[in-house]
Amino acid sequence: MQEEFFSALAAGDPVKMESLLKKRLDQVIPAEKIINEDLVPAMEKVGVKFQKNEIFLPEVMLAARTMQVGLKILQPKLAGGKREFAGRVVIGTVQGDYHDIGKNLVAMMLEGAGYEVFDLGTDVSPERFVGGVRKHQAHLLGMSALLTTTMPVMEQIVRALAEAGLRDKVKVMAGGAPVTRDYAGRIGADGYAPDAGAAVELAKKLRRM
Secondary structure: OHHHHHHHHHHOOHHHHHHHHHHHHHOOOOHHHHHHHHHHHHHHHHHHHHHOOOOOHHHHHHHHHHHHHHHHHHHHHOHHHOOOOOOEEEEEEEOOOOOOHHHHHHHHHHHHOOOEEEEOOOOEOHHHHHHHHHHHOOOEEEEEOOOOOOOHHHHHHHHHHHHOOOHHHOEEEEEOOOOOHHHHHHOOOOEEOOOHHHHHHHHHHHHHO
16 A cells, blocks of 8 residues: 555655545544554655655655645544654745755655654844744754855854753754865755755654664
């Protein structure tokens, strides 16, 4: 069945997704179990294939949107109307930068992997990142920069978290086309992800630390 869910995601087919979910729900399988045993593993497979360059960005975007369709169908059927999440993530593109395609994909992939994601959008100041982490009691913070001129804001965000007394409460992930693993380390981030699939793997790793 998991392979069928992967097929629906890879094809970006919300009609097939809805049909598969109806079949599983008719079998009286709990929505939480469908998410954890069917949807999440299927989406993880999409991420792995993306990292191996076996599928490409447009396909991943379609898969992520189809995953969201599935989650919306299952949401009302969760016990108590609530879902158990793998962790809470605050994400945004840093101040001065309005690029959002990569950030949006990371957010969708993280949601598909079972995380509760709070997307602050683009042009996010260090103060707003800090406020988001505090408000949502985030376990992870994802910051993206697509311009070399906005990369220094990332260091300001890490510093602002420390000044607010939150640095030891949240793991910081950095990404974006001009960002490198070395740069992320130099500014004090906990990890670097070159793409959405890697961001999901990094989130899992950091949550275990």
